[in-house]
Amino acid sequence: MSRIRDTFAGLKRTGRGGFIPFITAGDPDLATSELLLIELAAAGADIIELGVPFSDPVADGEVIQRASERALRNGVTLRDALACVAHAKQQIDVPVVLFSYFNPLLQFGRDRLANEAKQAGVDAVLVTDLIPEEAQAWTETLQQRELDPIFLVAPTTSDERLVRIGQQARGFIYAVSRAGVTGARDEMTHDAETLVRRVRMVSDLPVAVGFGVSTAEHLREVWRFADAAVVGSAIVREIERLKTAPDLVQRVGKFARSLLATNQQNVGDSTALHLP
């Protein structure tokens, strides 16, 4: 049914940790984003998160803020982001998570979003500033169109809310590694592992860890205790650094492959399999 569920089932079977890169639609331009989706899939992405640019990204650090600004300067909208997915999906089969702040979705309309996202080949929707308490109508509409509503959990999330979130979420749960905004970090905190343990107690959904995951070493560490790692700012920073390079797409692909170089070592590590 859910392609995201299939993906995680496949990872579990092979004992591999999942790799979920994030890029912003329209950064540095739409045509490049489309090529990046294809390249990241080829580089080994298990799922890709595509960010919808927003004028006031309060949950993001400077790197993704600037990516949003670049995309907005190009006039990129939610509609463009969906078109980008539709085009790329003619060539790739990797599940795509639409990642957005709430207001652009609200203006687009709930039914229209569910219909057009489904049509474009989007598999799931994650809304940064839509917590389960406010999300009910949206969750229902998305699920009617077989789109997985993905929710965030944070180290500050209470056990009681973890249960509620686990009940509303589908596909996987996105665990925020630490209190803070997005951004590459030198070191991972222990908060993430503790949080993933707490999620496992109340939900059977796979767990992906993001925020600050930026090196091959970080990925390896996350795979020890979680099902997948999301890499956002580190990739977006590469895109920014290379934004005028003619071979941007290949070099970002190369960077993604370098992050994955160690994934084989992960095979057979039983802690990557979540227990029933």
Add this chain to the structure above:
Amino acid sequence: MQRSTITTSEPDENGHWGQFGGRYVPETLVAPLDELTKEFTRARHDAEFWRELDQRLRGYCGRPTPLFHGQRLTAHAGGAQIYLKREDLSHTGSHKINNAMGQALLSRRMGKRRIIAETGAGQHGVATATVCAMFGLQCIIYMGAEDMRRQALNVFRMRLLGAEVAAVNAGARTLKDAINEALRDWVTNVHDTYYLLGSALGPHPYPLMVREFQRVIGREAREQILSATGRLPRALIACVGGGSNSIGLFHPFIGDQSVRLIGVEAGGRADSLGEHAARFHPTAASGGGRIGVLHGTMSYVLQNDTGQIATTHSISAGLDYAAIGPEHAFLHDNGRAEYICASDAEALEGFTLCAELEGIIPALESSHAIIPAVRIARELPQSDAIIVNLSGRGDKDAQLVAELNIR
């Protein structure tokens, strides 16, 4: 519009006034917002909390502020008696201290010693820096670089009071950008930081809590007008940025159906999107009248067709913001309150008029309410009275107005 018959305006337990309000925040902030809601609810029902707040507002902030009969302004209008609620006389020069004091007491109950806040005009920043100095708390104020330029006096005051003023260079470098940065700080430092938000907006419980701390304006005004005139006023008029001084004045009168509640938004320099801050603006090209989500709450928000938040313009930094507090959205839709706008030019005219006729230099924010008040008074008999909220004093704006070569 048909006059509403609502007699109360209370949100549900999750901070919704109808479809407005609520909490639209990153997950990390839910826990501190829950903690804050719990502590505020406890304090709200604790007589001792209010006793201490009242004592500090009296002894330190100079409350109650007078309700002043502006006789020359009244004569100028030639109609209803115009009364001015003198928030400009409270300590630090605006109503903002009412809320800053209340929240500082809360932060103390919660044991949080690092205080952050956003500011537009700098009045909330000064009020926050002041209570932090008084309680010995660390204070960081986020302020857009453009606002730092046009409200330079307040930047200096905040620094004198020992606050760190952090310049925000994103976007249009005004209030919206300062709130973004304050939220990012909070999400990063949730464990030891209290976010002292300055207007009746943001995620639950802020709109409710800030209103409760500003209600003192309306409670006093109601008593004062009754003792001065023996009856209720015909109208209350207040400028609306996020909406704290206006809701503070309006709320105790909600059940008084004969009292019109009139909010004045910033009409800016033109009617097109980007040139004003009138969220209820009635014309199509203005971008007004659209519901959206900004900074954690659902309300009317100035934005483009694809949901990107618009930049705004007002001569007054304190009204220069794309969203309005959710309770105002509710009162607008059910017709209990009315919203109009005053342009930059009208604000300047009101600024001068109030100075010349009453010897009171109002803040540019408050100045937005003067000309509409004169107009409304003119249509009413002399036996009636109206109240204008003079939310702040204009010292901070004197330089800017001088540069505009008004005099």
